[in-house]
Amino acid sequence: MSTTERTGLVLSNVTLRLGDGDTTVTALDCVDLTVRPGELVAVVGPSGAGKSSLLAVAGALTSPDAGTVTIDGRDVAAMGSKDRAAYRRDNIGFVFQSGNLLPALTVLDQLRLVTNLSRRRVDTRDPRQLLADVGMAHRADRRPHQLSGGERQRVGIARALVGHPSLLLVDEPTAALDRARSHEVVQLLAQETKQSAVATVMVTHDQDVLEHCDRVMEMIDGRLSAG
Amino acid sequence: MFLALRELRFARWRFALMGSVVALIAVLMVLLSGLSSGLVNDGVSGLQRLPVTAFAFDEGTKLDSAFSRSVVDTQQVERWRQQPGVQAAEPFGTMLINTRSDRGVPADLAVFGVEPNSFLAPTPAEGSGLGAPDGIVVSRTALDAGLRLGDTVTVDRIGTELKVVGVTADQRTYGHVDVAYLPLAAWQRLHAGVGPGQALPPQAADQATAVAIRADDNVDLAAGDAAAGTSSFEKKDSYGASPGYTAETSTLTLIRVFLYAISALVVGAFFTVWTINRRHELAVLRAMGAAKSYLLRDGLVQALAILTASIAVGVGVGLALGGLMGGSGVPFALEAPAVALAAVLLVLLGLLGASAAIVRVTTVDPLAALGGQR
Numbered sequence: 077m078s079t080t081e082r083t084g085l086v087l088s089n090v091t092l093r094l095g096d097g098d099t100t101v102t103a104l105d106c107v108d109l110t111v112r113p114g115e116l117v118a119v120v121g122p123s124g125a126g127k128s129s130l131l132a133v134a135g136a137l138t139s140p141d142a143g144t145v146t147i148d149g150r151d152v153a154a155m156g157s158k159d160r161a162a163y164r165r166d167n168i169g170f171v172f173q174s175g176n177l178l179p180a181l182t183v184l185d186q187l188r189l190v191t192n193l194s195r196r197r198v199d200t201r202d203p204r205q206l207l208a209d210v211g212m213a214h215r216a217d218r219r220p221h222q223l224s225g226g227e228r229q230r231v232g233i234a235r236a237l238v239g240h241p242s243l244l245l246v247d248e249p250t251a252a253l254d255r256a257r258s259h260e261v262v263q264l265l266a267q268e269t270k271q272s273a274v275a276t277v278m279v280t281h282d283q284d285v286l287e288h289c290d291r292v293m294e295m296i297d298g299r300l301s302a303g
Numbered sequence: 304m305f306l307a308l309r310e311l312r313f314a315r316w317r318f319a320l321m322g323s324v325v326a327l328i329a330v331l332m333v334l335l336s337g338l339s340s341g342l343v344n345d346g347v348s349g350l351q352r353l354p355v356t357a358f359a360f361d362e363g364t365k366l367d368s369a370f371s372r373s374v375v376d377t378q379q380v381e382r383w384r385q386q387p388g389v390q391a392a393e394p395f396g397t398m399l400i401n402t403r404s405d406r407g408v409p410a411d412l413a414v415f416g417v418e419p420n421s422f423l424a425p426t427p428a429e430g431s432g433l434g435a436p437d438g439i440v441v442s443r444t445a446l447d448a449g450l451r452l453g454d455t456v457t458v459d460r461i462g463t464e465l466k467v468v469g470v471t472a473d474q475r476t477y478g479h480v481d482v483a484y485l486p487l488a489a490w491q492r493l494h495a496g497v498g499p500g501q502a503l504p505p506q507a508a509d510q511a512t513a514v515a516i517r518a519d520d521n522v523d524l525a526a527g528d529a530a531a532g533t534s535s536f537e538k539k540d541s542y543g544a545s546p547g548y549t550a551e552t553s554t555l556t557l558i559r560v561f562l563y564a565i566s567a568l569v570v571g572a573f574f575t576v577w578t579i580n581r582r583h584e585l586a587v588l589r590a591m592g593a594a595k596s597y598l599l600r601d602g603l604v605q606a607l608a609i610l611t612a613s614i615a616v617g618v619g620v621g622l623a624l625g626g627l628m629g630g631s632g633v634p635f636a637l638e639a640p641a642v643a644l645a646a647v648l649l650v651l652l653g654l655l656g657a658s659a660a661i662v663r664v665t666t667v668d669p670l671a672a673l674g675g676q677r
Contacts, residue, residue: 138675185305189305
């Protein structure tokens with residue numbers, strides 16, 4: 077367990093350019109964003125506006141060209157690729173589009189895998205309890221192809237929370253879901269964000285689910301503003 | 304291990320398909336190994352069993368015809384005896400003869416003419432050793448061909464009669480023909496084509512095929528050759544002089560080299576496809592913070608598990624099939640070290656092929672996990 081105090085995510089003046097030479101695109105343009113623990117922030121915007129880049133930078137998947145990214149006071153933008161991987165493993169939870177579960181693993185094993193990725197970590201949540209929390213205890217022995225889209229997304233949320241992350245990054249969680257399921261999934265996200273005191277950033281196209289979020293930001297051409 | 308074993312179970316049919324190809328290659332490998340050892344035994348076990356360090360042939364003799372063409376004399380043998388490091392040097396004669404036993408059994412024999420009291424003389428497991436002028440000691444395998452202890456065989460054309468007085472404990476063949484030891488004097492008569500009652504030409508009485516040398520490890524063979532006017536070959540190199548030996552062993556070696564390569568490529572191709580198929584999953588794992596070493600280990604554990612399992616099955620089936628081939632007339636001998644070496648090589652080369660494919664996991668970009676499922 078990280079002994080540092082939880083202060084959430086702070087992006088300050090972050091710029092990310094993609095491509096090279098003449099085809100350079102400014103994916104993130106001087107972005108500032110603060111997400112406190114227990115807060116669910118939605119980022120909306122058209123395709124190609126830089127929403128995925130925001131997740132990539134905030135999630136320590138890539139380093140920005142300028143600016144700082146701090147999570148619980150630690151600057152992750154300055155870390156090398158190996159340290160970033162270890163940091164992601166221990167401090168960041170990802171929820172991907174349509175779950176992105178591993179086809180070979182049962183629902184329970186999807187969660188147990190997270191503990192297995194690192195030998196050091198002792199402070200993880202009990203996978204069975206967590207499955208019960210997201211309402212998936214009765215599906216613990218199923219594999220992803222035996223689940224509905226909403227169920228997969230619930231498992232994906234549970235998997236992201238196993239390691240007590242400081243930061244939860246959610247990529248289009250409702251892209252493959254109908255309206256009723258979408259509301260359920262985002263409600264679950266909002267609820268877990270509060271209960272686990274995790275700073276959550278959700279990228280979405282779905283205007284319907286914004287009511288569950290604490291704040292909505294809009295991204296256009298790499299610039300982030302209050303929506 | 305956690306993920307590796309669960310993926311193995313999940314994709315078991317795909318892995319089983321690849322594993323069965325490897326298992327079949329292992330079966331073939333065991334059979335070829337048995338055939339190879341069998342042919343080597345058939346070709347040169349007579350030479351292998353001789354307690355000899357090297358053979359010295361007449362100077363300039365080509366290796367491939369050495370045992371049939373070379374002629375040395377007692378003077379050359381004497382010079383070799385005087386070389387430092389040489390413990391013993393004896394005249395050694397070989398030739399192939401066709402005979403018929405008194406019970407009408409035709410028997411082809413490779414006769415080894417040796418001095419009855421020399422270090423070359425065989426120790427029979429049954430009957431007596433060399434001594435009687437016409438007494439021969441035959442390979443155990445000659446019994447399978449129909450000879451018995453006490454039989455008299457008549458050499459075709461010249462009519463010389465030889466008596467089977469002893470049998471060796473093990474197989475001793477040369478050029479796929481059973482060996483018969485006989486006294487050097489009798490060999491000289493056979494070699495000169497002299498029948499019963501005829502006189503041996505005087506120069507034939509001190510001839511032999513080669514000088515058989517038993518020597519210290521550090522003996523200087525070149526110096527001995529210079530002194531005696533001979534061309535010497537260490538025992539192992541002299542196997543090449545056995546009829547067909549080089550052709551047979553190199554053919555089998557070529558087949559085996561190809562099988563090793565095919566096996567490594569099959570495993571490599573499978574893991575290439577397997578890794579590419581899982582690129583998106585691997586990206587998700589990398590995004591979740593899995594170290595590159597974790598993913599590499601994962602892949603190698605899978606490769607090692609499937610290789611050991613399928614090769615174990617293949618070797619098992621190969622040994623069972625090989626057991627059935629015993630006594631079928633095919634030269635076949637399963638030797639544990641050769642089979643074990645083949646199995647270990649298959650595992651190692653398979654791992655090499657798999658590794659070449661599995662290193663791709665390190666190039667997977669975790670960014671690919673974001674966005675839609677591909």
